[in-house]
Structures are given as structure tokens and as C-alpha cells.
Amino acid sequence: MNAAIRVRQVAKRYGKVQALAGVDLDVTSGEFFGLLGPNGAGKTTLISALAGLVRPDQGTLEVMGYDVIRQYRDARRNLGVVPQELVFDPFFTVRETLRLQSGYFGIRHNDDWIDEILAHLDLTPKADANMRALSGGMKRRVLVAQALVHRPPVIVLDEPTAGVDVELRQGLWQFVRRLNQAGHTIVLTTHYLEEAETLCGRIAMMKAGRVVALDTTANLLRLHSQHSLKIRLANAGALPERLAERAKSIAPGQFVLPLESYDEMGGIFAALQAAGLSIDDFDLAKPDLEDVFVAVMAGA
Amino acid sequence: MHGFRTLLYKEVLRFWKVGFQTVAAPVLTALLYLLVFSHTLERQVRVYENLSYTSFLVPGLIMMSVLQNAFANSSSSLIQSKVTGNIIFVLLPPLSYREFFSAYVLAAVLRGAVVGFGVWLGTCWMVDLQYAAPWWIVVFTLLGGGILGALGVIAGIWADKFDQLAAFQNFIIMPLTFLSGVFFSIHSLPAFWHGLSRVNPVFYMIDGFRYGFFGRSDVSPWISFAVTACFFLLLAAATLRMLARGYKLRG
Ligand SMILES: Nc1ncnc2c1ncn2[C@@H]1O[C@H](COP(=O)(O)OP(=O)(O)O)[C@@H](O)[C@H]1O
Ligand SMILES: [Mg+2]
Numbered sequence: 001m002n003a004a005i006r007v008r009q010v011a012k013r014y015g016k017v018q019a020l021a022g023v024d025l026d027v028t029s030g031e032f033f034g035l036l037g038p039n040g041a042g043k044t045t046l047i048s049a050l051a052g053l054v055r056p057d058q059g060t061l062e063v064m065g066y067d068v069i070r071q072y073r074d075a076r077r078n079l080g081v082v083p084q085e086l087v088f089d090p091f092f093t094v095r096e097t098l099r100l101q102s103g104y105f106g107i108r109h110n111d112d113w114i115d116e117i118l119a120h121l122d123l124t125p126k127a128d129a130n131m132r133a134l135s136g137g138m139k140r141r142v143l144v145a146q147a148l149v150h151r152p153p154v155i156v157l158d159e160p161t162a163g164v165d166v167e168l169r170q171g172l173w174q175f176v177r178r179l180n181q182a183g184h185t186i187v188l189t190t191h192y193l194e195e196a197e198t199l200c201g202r203i204a205m206m207k208a209g210r211v212v213a214l215d216t217t218a219n220l221l222r223l224h225s226q227h228s229l230k231i232r233l234a235n236a237g238a239l240p241e242r243l244a245e246r247a248k249s250i251a252p253g254q255f256v257l258p259l260e261s262y263d264e265m266g267g268i269f270a271a272l273q274a275a276g277l278s279i280d281d282f283d284l285a286k287p288d289l290e291d292v293f294v295a296v297m298a299g300a
Numbered sequence: 301m302h303g304f305r306t307l308l309y310k311e312v313l314r315f316w317k318v319g320f321q322t323v324a325a326p327v328l329t330a331l332l333y334l335l336v337f338s339h340t341l342e343r344q345v346r347v348y349e350n351l352s353y354t355s356f357l358v359p360g361l362i363m364m365s366v367l368q369n370a371f372a373n374s375s376s377s378l379i380q381s382k383v384t385g386n387i388i389f390v391l392l393p394p395l396s397y398r399e400f401f402s403a404y405v406l407a408a409v410l411r412g413a414v415v416g417f418g419v420w421l422g423t424c425w426m427v428d429l430q431y432a433a434p435w436w437i438v439v440f441t442l443l444g445g446g447i448l449g450a451l452g453v454i455a456g457i458w459a460d461k462f463d464q465l466a467a468f469q470n471f472i473i474m475p476l477t478f479l480s481g482v483f484f485s486i487h488s489l490p491a492f493w494h495g496l497s498r499v500n501p502v503f504y505m506i507d508g509f510r511y512g513f514f515g516r517s518d519v520s521p522w523i524s525f526a527v528t529a530c531f532f533l534l535l536a537a538a539t540l541r542m543l544a545r546g547y548k549l550r551g
């Protein structure tokens with residue numbers, strides 16, 4: 001498979017802050033890729049370098065095989081970026097904004113495609129509204145639309161759902177998923193880890209300008225997180241010794257038992273019954289990206 | 301090419317949509333200058349034989365409007381885009397820095413020319429104007445607008461805040477335009493200021509522009525042309541270099 005994005009040894013310093021400290025990254029064509037990390041990790045700086053908005057101090061970046069500096073025209077034609085900041089030009093309407101953006105990319109008569117994007121993003125009724133008159137969520141969707149006018153094979157979304165309500169988020173993800181199914185490479189940064197978990201096939205985690213974890217979502221979950229069984233015993237009871245050894249007590253009478261597989265559950269319940277303990281409540285916890293994130297950030 | 305045309309179109313649309321502020325207002329300002337200065341000075345000042353002060357003043361005012369508005373157009377557009385962040389809309393597409401430069405400067409020239417035309421329209425019916433060498437009028441409009449448009453690009457990119465841009469305007473652009481012979485022939489200035497005017501490129505723009513109307517000027521229009529054209533080329537080279545390096549735009 002060919003690389004949609006290729007990042008080699010990219011470093012960028014702002015005064016005393018090393019925003020990027022030698023980043024290597026490959027995203028394969030057609031992937032749905034997640035870029036996670038706490039605030040200040042360098043995600044936006046990396047995306048800006050990819051988009052040619054920031055010149056790295058060292059290293060190279062390519063989009064669909066085109067160097068973002070030497071072959072900037074081809075690189076930019078292949079890249080659509082939804083910026084993190086909610087920016088807009090108050091002089092224009094939604095449609096004017098999208099027509100202008102098409103024009104900058106050298107595309108004339110783009111109205112059919114513009115109408116299609118507007119429809120997918122539920123913006124059709126606002127097509128002729130001035131940008132100023134839109135809510136934050138709508139402005140965000142116009143930014144998405146702007147990133148798509150030139151049908152870029154690689155689409156990068158920098159926290160596109162920050163401040164967007166749940167319903168809109170669902171709609172947006174549906175649309176982005178469709179784009180991915182149609183062959184677009186998607187790179188996504190988000191603070192909503194559950195979104196990343198369900199959407200992304202592969203994930204890179206960044207911290208202090210470095211990639212500190214990079215694997216498929218499934219592998220990350222397997223490595224850093226487990227299924228577990230949470231039990232609350234009646235009358236703040238204590239676990240039989242054999243179970244207590246492997247359990248973590250989180251409150252009087254409440255325990256978390258890590259599971260290698262669901263098959264162990266029968267044995268656990270049998271042991272409790274044999275000890276004459278009765279269960280008030282129990283809960284099955286699946287591995288989740290939050291655990292992985294916490295573990296990776298603590299270890300890195 | 302279409303990318304460049306779109307950016308030019310956007311820049312023109314931007315001032316045209318608010319034409320009341322960007323065209324009508326400066327035309328009115330120029331007419332007020334004319335009213336006040338010609339009323340107070342018509343009798344006392346005579347710059348050239350057989351030419352009323354008011355007639356002398358009009359081309360200077362037109363040119364001053366061209367210059368100030370060309371500067372205002374590129375500088376305010378850029379700083380607004382930077383401050384609001386929507387500058388990225390033109391930084392993400394595959395536009396070259398030459399296209400970027402040309403679009404902003406051409407739009408600035410156009411805004412200057414439209415305002416200049418407005419001032420001419422507002423004055424030509426009440427002032428006796430001649431058109432001795434109309435091509436010089438066109439040439440100096442383009443060069444003057446181009447120079448101030450390029451200066452506006454530099455100022456708009458350099459300034460981080462609106463007050464820095466205002467400082468650039470008040471401490472560089474305004475003195476240059478006022479000490480350039482808009483209101484007087486520089487021969488009437490004291491020797492020091494006269495000397496200073498001679499190194500002011502705006503003096504040559506206005507003097508050459510005025511030659512286009514009356515066929516008379518302080519220096520030969522060819523000299524003015526040479527000075528202005530060289531200045532434009534130097535400034536364009538400097539601006540292009542700044543853009544090529546991504547100064548302040550691509551950090
Ligand atoms: N233009 C800039 N000037 C100075 N420091 C910056 C600039 N952009 C980013 N930084 C710093 O670089 C680091 C990485 O920022 P950023 O890439 O925005 O992180 P993220 O997107 O992961 O939250 C932060 O410490 C931030 O303060
Ligand atoms: Mg960020």
C-alpha cells in the first residue's frame with residue numbers, strides 16, 4: 001500500500017518550547033487514523049507542518065508522495081485540512097465561501113459538488129446565509145465543507161467535534177466514515193477517546209512533541225487494557241481468599257477482578273456462591289481507550 | 301491561474317461589498333480637503349502661471365486618495381485575515397507567493413483607482429482641469445497604487461495588531477504623502493523640507509501624475525517615471541522575498 005502521509009524526523013521549536021521533537025509517522029492510503037495526545041502535545045503543529053502553515057526546523061513531510069515544501073502545489077491539492085480554530089470570513093455567505101475556496105484550488109463550476117457537501121452536512125438551508133449568522137456548530141461544518149471542495153484524497157480533521165453537540169457529532173462522523181469508505185484517508189485528532197476508539201483503525205499517541213505509542217486500536221486495547229468484572233457484595237462482605245489475591249478493592253465490599261477471558265466468570269460466581277456470599281450488583285468493563293491513554297501517558 | 305483570479309476577485313469583492321466605507325468615504329474626505337484648502341488658499345497661492353490653486357490641488361488630491369486607499373486595501377485585508385485567523389483559507393490552497401502578491405497588489409491598485417476616479421468625478425465639474433498627457437496619468441496611477449499596495453502587503457504581514465498597522469500608517473505613510481507636494485509645489489517649501497521631498501518617492505508619483513494633467517511639473521515626468529518604477533521593482537522584490545520565506549505567515 002502506498003503512503004498517504006509520510007513524516008520523517010520532523011522537529012519544530014517555538015522559543016523554549018520543543019513543539020515537535022523528531023516525529024516519524026506513516027499513514028497508509030485509505031486508513032482511518034487517530035492522532036491523540038494531551039493539550040500541547042504537538043498535534044496541531046504537526047498538522048500545520050503537513051499543511052505548509054508551519055516550516056519545520058528539520059525533517060520532511062509528504063502527502064501522497066509529494067513533499068509539502070518542494071512540491072507544495074501537488075501536496076496541497078491532495079490535502080484537506082479542517083483547522084482546530086473556528087475561523088470564518090464574515091464578508092461572505094456559506095456558498096460564496098465554498099465557491100471562493102474551490103477557486104483557490106483552481107476549480108471552476110463546482111456547484112454540484114458544493115451542493116452535495118452542503119446536503120451531507122445539513123447546511124443546505126444555510127447556503128445563502130452570511131457566515132456571521134451561523135452558530136458555532138454550523139461554522140464548524142462549513143470548515144469541514146471547505147476542506148472538501150477539492151475532493152482531497154487525504155483529509156485531516158483537527159478536533160472537529162470540540163464544542164459541537166452530540167447530534168451533530170453523530171452526523172459528522174457518519175459523513176466522515178462514508179468518505180473513508182469511499183477511499184479517502186482520514187486523520188483525526190479528538191479529545192473524545194470513545195470516538196477515536198470506535199472510528200480509528202490505527203492510533204498514534206503524542207506527548208511533548210513525540211509519538212509515544214503507535215499501533216492498531218485493537219492492539220493498543222489488548223496491550224494496555226483488559227476486560228474486568230466489578231462486583232459489589234451484600235453487607236460489605238469480603239472475597240474468598242483465592243479471589244482476593246487477584247482482585248483490587250475499590251471500596252468496602254467492592255472489588256474489581258481482571259479477566260483474561262469471559263470464561264472465568266462462571267468460576268468466579270461459583271466461588272462466591274460456595275462461600276455463601278450474595279451479590280448486590282456487578283458490572284462488566286470492556287477495555288477502553290481511556291485506560292490505554294492513561295497508561296501510555298504515565299509510562300511515556 | 302484560476303486560483304490567482306479567484307483571490308483577486310475575493311479581494312475586490314471584499315472592498316466593493318462595503319463600498320460605502322471603502323470608496324464613498326475617502327472620496328468625501330478628499331472633497332472636504334479641496335473645499336477647505338481651495339477656499340482658504342485660492343487667493344494667496346499661485347504655483348504655476350495661469351493655473352488656479354484649486355486646479356493645481358485636484359490632481360494631488362486624486363493621487364493622494366489613490367495612494368492612501370491602495371495602502372489601506374492590502375494592509376487592512378491582510379491584518380484582518382491574520383487577526384481573525386481566516387488567512388489560512390488562502391494559505392492552504394496551492395497558490396504561489398507570486399500569485400498571492402499579485403492578487404493583493406492588483407486589488408489595491410484597483411481600489412486606489414476607483415477612489416481616485418471618484419474624486420475626479422466629484423471635482424472635474426467644478427474645477428478647470430486639463431489633460432495634457434493622459435498616459436502619464438494612467439502610468440502613475442498604476443505605479444503609485446502598486447507601490448502603496450506592496451507597502452500595504454508588507455505592513456499587513458508585519459503588523460500583529462491593528463495599532464501597529466495604525467502606527468505604520470501614521471508615522472510612515474501619512475508623512476510621505478503630506479511632504480510630497482500634494483498641497484504645494486515643493487519649491488515653496490523651506491530648503492530642508494525641499495531636500496527631504498526629493499528623496500520621497502511619493503513626491504515623484506504626484507509630480508508625474510500632475511504632469512499628466514497640466515504638462516507642467518517640478519521635475520521631468522521621465523525622471524519621475526524612472527524613480528517610481530525603480531522603487532516599485534525594489535519594493536516588489538522585497539515583498540516577494542518576504543512572502544517566499546513565509547515571514548509571519550508560515551511560522
Ligand atoms: N505559534 C506558536 N508560538 C509559540 N508556541 C507555540 C505556537 N504554536 C504552538 N506552540 C506551542 O507548541 C506546543 C504544541 O502545541 P500544539 O501543536 O498546538 O499542541 P496540541 O495541538 O497537541 O494541543 C505547545 O506548547 C504550544 O504552546
Ligand atoms: Mg491542537
